[in-house]
Structure formats: C-alpha cells, structure tokens
Amino acid sequence: MATDPDKARRDPVTPEPGPGPAPTGGAAAAGPGTRTSHDRPGPRSPAYPEPVDRLIQEMATLPGIGRRSAERLAFHILKSDEATAMRLARAITDVKKSVRHCRICSNLSDGELCGVCADDRRDRGLIMVVEQPKDLIALEQTGMYRGVYHVLMGRLSPLDGIGPGDLTVADLLRRLDDPSVNAGGTPVREVVLGLNPTVEGDGTALYLTQEIRRRGVKVSRLARGLPTGSQLEYANKAVLADAIEGRQAVD
Ligand SMILES: [Zn+2]
Numbered sequence: 510m511a512t513d514p515d516k517a518r519r520d521p522v523t524p525e526p527g528p529g530p531a532p533t534g535g536a537a538a539a540g541p542g543t544r545t546s547h548d549r550p551g552p553r554s555p556a557y558p559e560p561v562d563r564l565i566q567e568m569a570t571l572p573g574i575g576r577r578s579a580e581r582l583a584f585h586i587l588k589s590d591e592a593t594a595m596r597l598a599r600a601i602t603d604v605k606k607s608v609r610h611c612r613i614c615s616n617l618s619d620g621e622l623c624g625v626c627a628d629d630r631r632d633r634g635l636i637m638v639v640e641q642p643k644d645l646i647a648l649e650q651t652g653m654y655r656g657v658y659h660v661l662m663g664r665l666s667p668l669d670g671i672g673p674g675d676l677t678v679a680d681l682l683r684r685l686d687d688p689s690v691n692a693g694g695t696p697v698r699e700v701v702l703g704l705n706p707t708v709e710g711d712g713t714a715l716y717l718t719q720e721i722r723r724r725g726v727k728v729s730r731l732a733r734g735l736p737t738g739s740q741l742e743y744a745n746k747a748v749l750a751d752a753i754e755g756r757q758a759v760d
Contacts, residue, residue: 633695
C-alpha cells in the first residue's frame with residue numbers, strides 16, 4: 510500500500526475508474542487541476558504541486574473516498590492552520606505506533622490487554638463474538654453486556670478466500686480449550702454469537718457453533734427481528750420471519 514503514490518506518479522493517466530466516458534459527472538472534476546487524461550505522456554502533468562497531488566492520492570486510498578472527496582479533504586487540510594493539520598498527522602502516527610490488538614480478544618488496545626479483558630468486574634466466563642472492534646463499541650454503548658468479547662477481525666467469506674485461518678478463530682477456540690489463556694484464567698461457559706445478520710455472518714456463526722459445541726460450551730446468538738421504533742407493514746420478509754422465529758414469552 511505504501512507504493513501507491515509511486516505507482517500513481519509513474520502512471521500518466523489518472524487512476525480514476527473511467528478515463529474516457531465518465532458516466533456521471535466524472536468529467537466534471539472541474540477543479541483547477543482538471544486535465545484530459547490523454548495529455549502529453551510527460552512524467553506527471555503538474556496539475557497540483559507534487560505534495561498536494563500525493564496527499565490527494567493518499568486520501569483517495571481511504572474507504573469510501575473517491576477522487577473528488579479526496580481533493581476536498583486535501584484542500585481542507587491545505588486551508589486549515591498548521592496546528593490543526595499537525596494534530597491530524599500526529600493522531601495518525603500515534604494510532605499506528607501505540608494501538609495494537611489485545612492479546613486475549615483482539616480488541617483494539619494501547620496495552621497488552623484491552624480495557625474489557627483487564628476489568629475483573631466483567632463476567633469472563635461469557636464471551637461475545639463480534640466481527641469488528643466497532644461492533645464491540647456499539648454493544649458496550651448499550652451498557653447491557655457484562656461479559657467479555659472476542660473480535661474475529663472479519664467473517665468467513667469463501668468467495669473472497671477468507672477462511673478461519675485469516676480470522677482469530679484459533680485464538681477463540683484456545684480460550685475455550687485452555688482457561689489459562691482466557692481473561693483471569695476463567696473457564697468459558699457460554700459463547701454469544703454477535704455476528705452481523707448477513708449471509709457471511711450466518712455462515713461464520715454456523716461454523717463457530719459446530720466448533721464451540723464440540724467443546725461442550727453453550728452457544729447462543731443475539732436476537733434478531735424488528736428494530737425498535739419500526740413498523741410491521743414496512744419490515745421485509747426476512748426480518749418478519751426472524752421476528753416470528755425469535756418470538757418471546759410475555760411475562
Ligand atoms: Zn481484550
């Protein structure tokens with residue numbers, strides 16, 4: 510990934526989706542730097558000064574950021590005062606230098622253990638499996654869960670060639686097999702699957718269920734169905750089916 514800017518510099522053609530027809534408004538990158546992609550074959554037509562160009566290229570590597578947004582962000586940084594820009598630069602350096610993954614659950618952490626694993630008030634015999642650290646944050650914000658977590662760092666996706674070996678599955682199973690590697694050396698009695706209700710999330714849940722049951726540990730999963738505040742008539746079939754299947758006794 511670090512080679513991106515160089516690659517972009519070698520390539521005289523803008524690395525945008527379509528150099529030619531540009532379906533919707535692509536050709537309207539009407540900034541001062543607009544140039545037709547078939548200009549001279551020169552090394553790099555100097556649309557922007559090189560550092561600006563490089564910043565745009567780097568911004569464009571971020572998820573969800575196209576060329577136009579990358580330009581906007583780059584110009585925002587150019588316009589902002591030096592202290593603000595440096596704060597951003599420092600936040601990026603710090604996150605790469607000091608943030609790592611928790612030794613036990615793979616959650617983001619600035620130490621060997623994350624805040625959840627290190628907290629002995631948590632129920633360490635109950636593990637919630639989630640796909641990403643951001644899922645963990647969302648669950649923590651409810652304040653409803655007192656167990657610990659395991660972050661898979663993705664989900665199984667055979668079509669993309671992502672198998673159990675690409676995730677932290679082995680670490681999870683080790684926590685079940687050997688309590689001494691779990692937080693506080695606690696034996697695990699239940700695993701809650703908090704995976705996304707998608708085809709891949711369900712496939713991952715199925716795989717994990719088999720592996721966990723084989724170890725004699727109870728498996729449950731988060732309820733699914735109607736979101737609070739929604740209306741039946743607008744819910745799709747899959748959501749309604751889940752809601753019927755996951756109905757609860759009224760007490
Ligand atoms: Zn942890």
